Amino acid sequence: xxxxxxxxxxxxxxxxxxxxxxxxxxxxxxxxxxxxxxxxxxxxxxxxxxxxxxxxxxxxxxxxxxxxxxxxxxxxxxxxxxxxxxxxxxxxxxxxxxxxxxxxxxxxxxxxxxxxxxxxxxxxxxxxxxxxxxxxxxxxxxxxxxxxxxxxxxxxxxxxxxxxxxxxxxxxxxxxxxxxxxxxxxxxxxxxxxxxxxxxxxxxxxxxxxxxxxxxxxxxxxxxxxxxxxxxxxxxxxxxxxxxxxxxx
Amino acid sequence: xxxxxxxxxxxxxxxxxxxxxxxxxxxxxxxxxxxxxxxxxxxxxxxxxxxxxxxxxxx
Numbered sequence: 001x002x003x004x005x006x007x008x009x010x011x012x013x014x015x016x017x018x019x020x021x022x023x024x025x026x027x028x029x030x031x032x033x034x035x036x037x038x039x040x041x042x043x044x045x046x047x048x049x050x051x052x053x054x055x056x057x058x059x060x061x062x063x064x065x066x067x068x069x070x071x072x073x074x075x076x077x078x079x080x081x082x083x084x085x086x087x088x089x090x091x092x093x094x095x096x097x098x099x100x101x102x103x104x105x106x107x108x109x110x111x112x113x114x115x116x117x118x119x120x121x122x123x124x125x126x127x128x129x130x131x132x133x134x135x136x137x138x139x140x141x142x143x144x145x146x147x148x149x150x151x152x153x154x155x156x157x158x159x160x161x162x163x164x165x166x167x168x169x170x171x172x173x174x175x176x177x178x179x180x181x182x183x184x185x186x187x188x189x190x191x192x193x194x195x196x197x198x199x200x201x202x203x204x205x206x207x208x209x210x211x212x213x214x215x216x217x218x219x220x221x222x223x224x225x226x227x228x229x230x231x232x233x234x235x236x237x238x239x240x241x242x243x244x245x246x247x248x249x
Numbered sequence: 250x251x252x253x254x255x256x257x258x259x260x261x262x263x264x265x266x267x268x269x270x271x272x273x274x275x276x277x278x279x280x281x282x283x284x285x286x287x288x289x290x291x292x293x294x295x296x297x298x299x300x301x302x303x304x305x306x307x308x
Contacts (some may be wrong), residue, residue, distance in 0.1 A: 049261070062271060064269070101281070112274075207281075222282055229292045232296060242300045246293050
């Protein structure tokens with residue numbers, strides 16, 4: 001057994017995580033800007049016109065990444081919620097709190113672009129379809145989590161309450177994902193999935209994947225940048241905060 | 250670019266829907282980082298004042 005065991009909790013203390021989050025956020029922000037530029041260029045000038053939907057289908061290049069992000073961010077928040085409850089690490093709850101606004105925005109983008117795509121193609125801005133309704137519930141879950149965190153003054157109690165809400169709400173994610181198969185209402189089934197690959201043209205798929213990675217890098221950058229200010233807010237009386245270069249200067 | 254800029258922005262007649270989607274998404278993805286930056290700047294200033302007050306009280 002090597003004597004040097006992995007110290008899993010090395011970065012679980014706010015003081016050691018604070019600088020690391022800054023570095024990752026900066027790198028991730030640069031990646032996000034680059035990928036967004038490439039992705040947007042491809043979305044409009046490289047990806048061909050769709051035989052049926054013409055130029056209108058280009059909304060897919062932000063609708064799908066945002067929808068995937070809205071579900072994935074919620075799962076990451078639920079993971080941090082679980083970690084926070086099990087290990088009682090303050091930083092886990094801060095991570096969940098930092099991700100919430102970005103997740104809510106991604107859900108809103110998914111709903112908004114979905115409506116703007118649905119109007120010309122389905123003829124309706126909104127339909128009480130299984131996929132759309134469960135995504136709307138996801139949006140309410142995000143808003144509920146943010147409101148709950150804001151309503152409880154004691155940070156530690158707010159963390160626990162928020163964690164329980166997140167874990168209860170996690171059941172909604174598979175419902176969203178499989179809603180198109182279970183209820184088969186209006187929203188079409190998955191044209192891209194891990195097991196059956198994709199039924200999209202290669203160039204369209206590549207464009208969408210680049211935009212997906214761009215959305216990933218964007219969310220990581222914003223969430224880590226936000227967790228830094230949450231850490232400052234919560235640790236403002238700590239000595240290490242008063243010795244930070246940006247505080248001392 | 251045969252039809253030129255106008256034809257591009259027309260998006261084959263789907264201009265409202267495509268630019269309505271991309272526009273709002275771009276707006277949100279620009280405003281959110283600005284708000285986070287503002288929140289951080291306010292927090293740093295507040296802590297800086299607290300630290301200065303604490304050191305003044307001690308001297």
